[in-house]
Amino acid sequence: MRRFAPLRRVLGLFIAERGAAMALGAMLAALAILAGVALLGLSGWFITATALAGLVPAAALVFDVFMPGAGIRFLAILRTAARYGERVVAHDATLALLAGLRERLFRGHAVPGTARALAARPARLLFRLSSDVDALDAVYLRLVVPGAAAAVTALAVGGALAMLDAALGVAVALVLLATGFGLPLWLAGAAEQASRRRAAALEALRVRAVDLVAGQVALVMAGRLGAQADAMDAAEQRLAAAEDALHRLETLAGLGFGLTGAALLGGAALATAGLAEGGALSAPQAALVLLVALAALEPFAALRRGAIELGRSARAAQRLAPALDVIAPSRLPEPPLGLALRLAGLRYTPPGAAQPLFDGFDLDVAAGECVAVTGPSGAGKSSLLALLSGEAQPDAGTIAVLPHALLSQRVDLFHDTVRGNLLLARPDAEDAALWRALREAGLDGVVQALPRGLDTPLGEGGAGLSVGQQRRLALARLLLRQAPLLLLDEPTEALDAATAQGILTQIMAKRGEVAIFIIAHMRREAEWADRLIRLESGRVTGIWRRGEAGFAVALDALRPG
């Protein structure tokens, strides 16, 4: 049972989020089932009672047909209404839980380092994340609702039968609870392994499919395409075997329910006949007991799906558990007055590296200064930016930095409107400020020409705009921020000369007013700097100020453009 413990955490969160609605949904589900059971039971009682009364004409005349008749019709309507209510309430609660879960997961993932992990294996991690979220989505609808409804049904049926005969009621309730929960619990434990194998095989199938299609040329030229197709087939075979094992277990549990149901019905037939012979039960009551026993086990069978998925849900809960903790975003301290950023005695070892990249690294950037950092790949430029933006944590040393805006190499635009993308930088900005920022970025004409202006939705990653326009929109966002420090990571990489010049001119117009810290590969990015810093293997190997002799030489060493 310990392996299902992570689920308790998720359930706790769900209850805190939407406990009342969840309880209502489960209660309505129980009511629908009980109304169905009662409908059958009452009908059986009614028919038997009328049959007995019909044998004696005098009794037939005084037999009260109104109450049971009305009761049967009422139960028929109640069952439908309760079922409808349950569906509406439970689905509404589920969707509300989804909304809360996604918000929480986002907050939980918004910690340093996640972005880098995502960047290395985006497809695999995102696939896993979304299938984990789906696994948790099912917990309420497939486990909580049927579980609670079945338990209430067992207790209510047991209680009602106990009023006729105490031993009978207790026995029926015990059989219902023991097999009703015992079988799904057994199933959950037995299915755990196969469900793990199934998840692994599905992931393998997916990764191999992507590799087969995306890497088709490389594979076929290496003579390995057939091997890749075989590997996919092997994953499919494992998937099929795992799914077959799960289905076999589910069928076994179904068989268990069927046999128990048959035994319960047969036992109830014998018991009622015995009790009736002793005079403890009338014939109509016997009919009621039998028909109730017939229907009472049914709701438990609905737990099978949830039980099969229990292992998967628990694993998802375990994997997502760290992200469910909401961590208050930590803020880097501000540097002393007159500085835009200060790195002092910094030691940093990148993930997976044996040696520290930076050891005793110091760097000050004055307020309003423009500093360009150059150096070969692997020199630590990106790590420096990751440290400054709080994505990476140093082993030792201090990082102090003014509030800043970041323009990353890969522009991050979102599946949102133009306005929504801009407001990220300043949530309270008014339209006039948005247009001003767009004008400064040279994008106002483009946005004005869009059918819905600021409210035009963009696709994932800003799809719908050209690469140059995307970069300009990110620039408008950067300018809107009005931060005293701009962090720029190769801001004109892969842009044509004209677009690059336009963007750099706009940014550099702020020079002197705000500090600019730019990671530069190309001459055009570095030539605006007040100070050029060359970085190699985590060490500063050259510093040139504008006007110094080496400045022009250092610029010439950069990529032209």
Add this chain to the structure above:
Amino acid sequence: MSGLSSGAWLQTIAALVWIPQAALLALVVDGIARGEGAAAAVLPAFGIVALGALRTAVDAVGSRRLFRAARASLTGLRRDAVASLAARSPLDAGRPASGAAAAAVCEQAEAVLPYLLRYRAARLRVTVVPPVLLLAVLTQSWLAALILLVAAPLIPLFMALIGLRAKVASEAQMLEIGSMNGLLLDRLRGLPTIRAYDAVDATARRLRAAAEALRTRSMAVLRIAFLSSAVLELFASLGVAMVAVYVGFHLLGTLGFGAWGGTMSLGAGLFVLLLAPAFFEPLRDLAAAWHDRAAGEAAQAALRDLAAPPELALPDALTAVPPMLASAAPGLMAKDLVFRYPGAARPIFNGFALQVAAGERVALLGASGAGKSTLLAVLAGLALPEAGTIHIGETPLTPDSAARLRCRIAWLGQNPALFAGSLRANILLGRRDLNAEAVRRILLPGLPMTRPVGEDGAGLSGGEALRLGLARAIVAPEATLILADEPTAHLDADTAADVIHALLAAAEGRTLVVATHDPVLAAHMDRVVQLS
């Protein structure tokens, strides 16, 4: 009989076993009412247990049989789709993107199982079980059968409505929940930016607001869908209730008619009552499985589309070739080549000829769109020409020799596909008996074999990715003809120079043909062939 239909029939038969079981149950109550002792109930009780066991066992066997057949059919669909995906030439414009293909083969294909298992079996039960039960009821009371008969035709009517509604609802729901995940993933991808703008809180609240809005919209649709299925439930419940009330009044003597002129016994009345819910059960199953149909049929169609024979085939795609010994650099000869894209009016090249001597280094120079890449792909055996011959060394390129000849070719594209894994895994691609160290030392001296490579080469620079692509191409000793397609396109001057350097190092002892519009690269070659 196929497993699919025999399984569904077994499940149908299992549902019919309820008829004798219900009769025995009615018999027990009838006996109790007539004051027979407990002893009279023993045999029927035994029968109830035995029939119940039989029913559940037959159902289980049917379910297993159905599952195995359905699962095998899914495996077949997947296998066909993969085979066709692999055998589609990379030049085929109709080739799906990797993400879309993977989604169709993996996640979407999962919908085939519930469709075959639940929907198809429920459809068979609906056509068999209610009519048989109706006949059984008819033997006891024509009026009770009439009540069921009146309720039943109304149900298909609502079924159609529900079908429409449920389809809309389930599609809407899938879409909405899918887009909720999409929204979360979209924001997670841009985390560095969101964190840099201190917008974690605002974004989280925006995500919540979007999810709440989706919830409101989904619920508006779902309410209608649930309402229509509630109508079906109501008819089923009222059908049972009306049968119960009629039988009650009949037994009481108030409604004396409806039972073929006589009066039903208590046992007959109970028997009719017990069959009534079972009469409606298959209809409810079918309604519950209805939304499996749209998803399942869409998944089957998507897989069959993928499995369609490619318009432009990759010849000899799946053949594995045993490793060959190192061989001397071959010459290359192409004569009268004609190649036309499927559906194109004019061939992209017509009567093309090229002769490259063994060990020669040749540039195919031409403007973008002149067909250089296509030509190179045809020379590499990635698609067959419409007419003309290609010889690599002495061997002509045919559908049967393509796989073997490709092994002699080291192919370098503009963006080599890199896989998540180590540097070594990316060089070897599973060819375990090759020596990756030798090429790494020449082409990637700065990177260790264990260096992790992300999806699509994440973590490597553009130059490193190309060097890795080259290392992978020439690691096999028999790969002595290098075909490079625009290796320096989109690169800055430094990186381009670096890649040219690597390419020349790799061409040592090999024949080299590069398609390019880069004059710097072309200048390094022995000969330039101008394409028009």
